[in-house]
Amino acid sequence: xxxxxxxxxxPCDVNSKDLSADIKSISMDYRKIxxxxxxxxxxxxxxxxxxxxxxxxxxxxxxxxxxxxxxCSVPLIVVKNVREHLGxxxxxVYGHPSKSMTIIGVTGTNGKTTVAFLIDAILREAxxxxxxxxxxxxxxxxxxxxxxxxxxxxxxxxxxxxxMRSSEVSHVxxxxxxxxxxxxxxxxxxxxxxxxxxxxxxxxxxxxxxxxYANIKKQLFTxxxxxxxxxxKWAIFNHDDVFGKEWAKSNIAPSVSYSISPKSxxxxxxxxxxxxxxxxxxxxxxxxxxxxLKSKLLGAYNASNLIAATTVACKLGVHPKDIxxxxxxxxxxxxxxxxxxxxxxxxxFVDYAHTDDAMTNVLSTLKKICEGRLIVVFGCGGDRDxxxxxxxxxxxxxxxxxxxxxxxxxxxxxxxxxxEDTLEGLSKESNLEVYTILDRRxxxxxxxxxxxxxxxVIITGKxxxxxxxxxxxxxSFDDRLVAKEILEGIHV
Numbered sequence: 001x002x003x004x005x006x007x008x009x010x011p012c013d014v015n016s017k018d019l020s021a022d023i024k025s026i027s028m029d030y031r032k033i034x035x036x037x038x039x040x041x042x043x044x045x046x047x048x049x050x051x052x053x054x055x056x057x058x059x060x061x062x063x064x065x066x067x068x069x070x071x072c073s074v075p076l077i078v079v080k081n082v083r084e085h086l087g088x089x090x091x092x093v094y095g096h097p098s099k100s101m102t103i104i105g106v107t108g109t110n111g112k113t114t115v116a117f118l119i120d121a122i123l124r125e126a127x128x129x130x131x132x133x134x135x136x137x138x139x140x141x142x143x144x145x146x147x148x149x150x151x152x153x154x155x156x157x158x159x160x161x162x163x164m165r166s167s168e169v170s171h172v173x174x175x176x177x178x179x180x181x182x183x184x185x186x187x188x189x190x191x192x193x194x195x196x197x198x199x200x201x202x203x204x205x206x207x208x209x210x211x212x213y214a215n216i217k218k219q220l221f222t223x224x225x226x227x228x229x230x231x232x233k234w235a236i237f238n239h240d241d242v243f244g245k246e247w248a249k250s251n252i253a254p255s256v257s258y259s260i261s262p263k264s265x266x267x268x269x270x271x272x273x274x275x276x277x278x279x280x281x282x283x284x285x286x287x288x289x290x291x292x293l294k295s296k297l298l299g300a301y302n303a304s305n306l307i308a309a310t311t312v313a314c315k316l317g318v319h320p321k322d323i324x325x326x327x328x329x330x331x332x333x334x335x336x337x338x339x340x341x342x343x344x345x346x347x348x349f350v351d352y353a354h355t356d357d358a359m360t361n362v363l364s365t366l367k368k369i370c371e372g373r374l375i376v377v378f379g380c381g382g383d384r385d386x387x388x389x390x391x392x393x394x395x396x397x398x399x400x401x402x403x404x405x406x407x408x409x410x411x412x413x414x415x416x417x418x419x420e421d422t423l424e425g426l427s428k429e430s431n432l433e434v435y436t437i438l439d440r441r442x443x444x445x446x447x448x449x450x451x452x453x454x455x456x457v458i459i460t461g462k463x464x465x466x467x468x469x470x471x472x473x474x475x476s477f478d479d480r481l482v483a484k485e486i487l488e489g490i491h492v
Contacts, residue, residue, distance in 0.1 A: 087187025
């Protein structure tokens with residue numbers, strides 16, 4: 001796109017009259033600059049992009065966008081709020097890809113990834129070419145790209161959508177994080193359907209209060225979905241969540257509410273629901289269409305996720321038989337109550353739960369089917385909301401017989417101080433058997449060694465992640481692989 005045309009999307013100052021450069025890509029990382037790129041210079045928490053302008057130019061940047069005036073040998077575009085305009089700019093550079101695809105946005109504290117995976121599975125079962133952008137990875141047409149963050153920065157997101165469009169992807173499911181919404185990464189995405197799962201305490205180290213957190217999440221509907229140029233838009237809310245119930249009353253867009261309670265006043269609710277040790281059975285009626293679901297997933301929270309995905313699929317016109325078939329086949333989301341296979345005759349699971357609400361959901365589900373003791377290996381993340389730590393301990397105390405408290409991703413914090421904060425949630429009269437082991441591998445080993453065949457071991461906090469962030473370093477670590485190695489050692 002010619003630079004002169006690109007400037008029409010925003011008010012700005014330019015230091016050059018030569019605006020004839022053909023901009024073919026855009027990046028916030030000078031190391032990813034390709035020839036004929038636009039470099040975005042932003043000051044972040046750790047690095048200042050303005051320090052890398054010269055390197056970006058040497059790599060092929062034909063122009064720079066910034067919030068401040070700096071010396072620059074290529075056209076410098078100065079705007080008041082780069083992030084506000086980065087979405088529209090990126091969309092324009094990559095040819096507005098979301099306009100020609102069906103875009104589904106999923107937001108909420110818990111359940112985003114599972115609902116997104118379920119929707120993607122349904123779309124593929126229906127014969128549609130579906131893409132996924134979220135916490136686990138970025139995936140389309142047989143290609144997989146590592147996920148650096150749940151919702152990519154606007155230039156990367158628009159480039160991904162452009163690649164998907166080139167591969168004839170028709171539908172894309174995007175996990176929409178609160179940071180992604182707040183920092184404008186989703187600006188200029190033309191959504192067709194947006195779904196809200198729930199809101200529980202998380203990210204308060206950044207958002208400050210639950211009110212602020214909720215208001216950011218709500219913007220996916222009040223601003224992003226509302227401004228979408230698509231004609232047939234739907235907002236889908238969880239009626240069992242206090243925020244979802246309230247938001248469903250507003251005139252954001254044509255909306256649908258869903259619930260797991262047969263007695264609910266939600267638009268979509270089960271006529272029959274059975275949540276047991278072998279999975280979930282549901283009977284629903286959506287838009288007059290009867291749907292019978294059988295799923296291998298466990299827990300009431302996954303029943304809610306199944307209903308959310310089914311509601312989205314129905315609004316997209318997917319046939320009920322394709323929905324039923326997809327959800328019957330679906331087995332697991334990576335790192336979400338994922339069972340570790342072994343010959344050791346022990347029940348070991350890995351889950352991503354890193355909030356007290358998610359911990360409660362997972363542990364209450366296992367408690368109902370556990371014939372012996374529930375053993376929990378968990379930690380809390382560093383440089384994040386400290387008030388979650390004792391709450392997570394209390395959630396563990398409510399359901400477990402044994403807890404091994406260890407590190408998660410301590411980042412720049414002292415692992416010992418994180419554990420001390422966590423243990424503050426333990427009640428004085430607690431009967432919980434507690435161990436504190438700083439080495440996560442040894443903590444997992446301890447949990448497995450303590451287990452008998454009737455017990456269940458659940459390792460929470462990291463799920464699908466394949467690293468630990470310690471002191472600014474990313475160290476290779478996968479709970480699933482570690483647990484498998486230990487189980488195989490026991491079997492030998």
